[in-house]
Amino acid sequence: MSYSVSKKEKNNFLKRFFPSNNLGDFIFERLTWLFALSVFLLVILMGYEMYEGSKISMQKFGFDFLVNSEWDPVQEIYGALPIIYGTIVSSLLALIIALPFSIGVAVYLAEVAPPWLEKPLSFLVELLAGIPSVIYGLWGIFVLVPWIRTDVEPYLSDKLGFLPFFRGAPYGFGLLAAVLILTIMVLPIITSITRDVLKSVPRSQREAALALGATKWQSTIIVLKDAKSGILGATMLGFGRAIGETMAVTMVIGNRALISPSLFDPSYTMASVIANEFTEATSEMYLSALIQLALVLFVITIFVNALARLLVWSMDRKWKTT
């Protein structure tokens, strides 16, 4: 039996590799798939590059890098504890201040505001989130910091100076300024996501509460309880934004690697260290330590954001299944 490729078999052969009948669709599918994959690869690649770049510093300092509080480029000793401390504390405090405001605004937008007011207000909130951070920084330097120096810090040390958090010289530049500016920056993010999460709670939930004789306030509380996990997710997204924030923080935080209980003292964050010191990092070890810092920030950010997204998504899914 001689073997010849019939037209039909040729088609089958093509079909195996091009499952869709339409070649254009096939290329389109695979091409977009490739693009999607490239995002994923990029993240892996970045992680890998940072890991490679920080090897020297990792080998020399090991775990000490995270717990040693001395950051001394002259002696080539790199301990990132004060920097990690400054990053976490500034972000956490900002979140603590921002959260009640954000939830308040989001509840107003989602539950109370009439539609004609809700639209423009929501738009404004999203607009705030889009302002370049250097502008916040500039505003911080020229408005916020002088105000903190002349009014806020003297007032706080006068009234609450018995607490260790409010002692020291009122420089203006310092942890407090960074916290306040981060608060303003995370507020629109947490607000707009919380608003979306609240809006994803179906109207039937509010009606169920109202029909039982709930007041508007009581039905809102029930909605907030339903939206708990989503609000937590929004908060964590805000946290992810805050710990990675570079420009505005660098401009007002004072830039000194220091662990101090006082909010008036200067501090440092991972992102600002990297931005500030990269240009001066002449030695290999210095560079490697900065890259390791970046790796730590990278891992924390990815972890926080992933968790946050999962929480927000789980919220959406919950309502689609019930």
Add this chain to the structure above:
Amino acid sequence: MEIKISVKNLEAFYGKNKVLHNISIDIPKNKVLAIIGPSGCGKSTFIRCLNRMHEVVGGSIKGEILLDGEDLTKTDPVLLRKRVGMVFQKPNPFPSMSIFDNVAAGLKLNGVRNKKLITPIVEKCLKQSALWDEVKDQLDKSGANISGGQQQRLCIARTLAVDPEVILMDEPASALDPISTTKIEDLIFQLKKDYTIVIVTHNMQQAARVSDYTAFFYMGEIIEFDETNKIFISPSNKQTEDYVRGRFG
């Protein structure tokens, strides 16, 4: 026949759009009134006027609705809704609450915190809604983790816990399977001893099975209101007849 709710010249609007025209009807006490009619005829709007949920979605009303002789359009809607409960089309238990807490929700909203008081009420209401035997061992489970039919009976139990006088049901079985539907219908039959029930339904057999009186709505008006038997066997209006015979709608 004792009258529970007397509706007089009710008009309902969405914005400027008039959806109910001059509705007048006397709803008898401790009976089941079924509201039937094609989609968009104003059935749901009508019962949502009775507990003033119509206003929640931005609607407005004109006219009088007398509940035991008192005009409910002039009372506090929050207080009113404790007397006039509602069961919705799609079961809507609170997913963040347990089965127990779902039933207790209305009591807690009213400031009842004493567990000794709440527990027997929850049990009574779950028994009344024929759900007790199915959930008594899993009262801590989330209210969203039971079947759709069970969820709807949970919603009925939740409504009963507030001890209303009137229960409004907006197509309570339309999202349920036939077995669950039967259970809900049996339940309605049980409940009318103690409550005045107004049920909106798309299903004419259901209306015929559960109700004592039936009102046929069309284009925002009441076309005919009478005893259920009369409406389904010898309606006096041509349109009603066409509708119950399945000629339109």
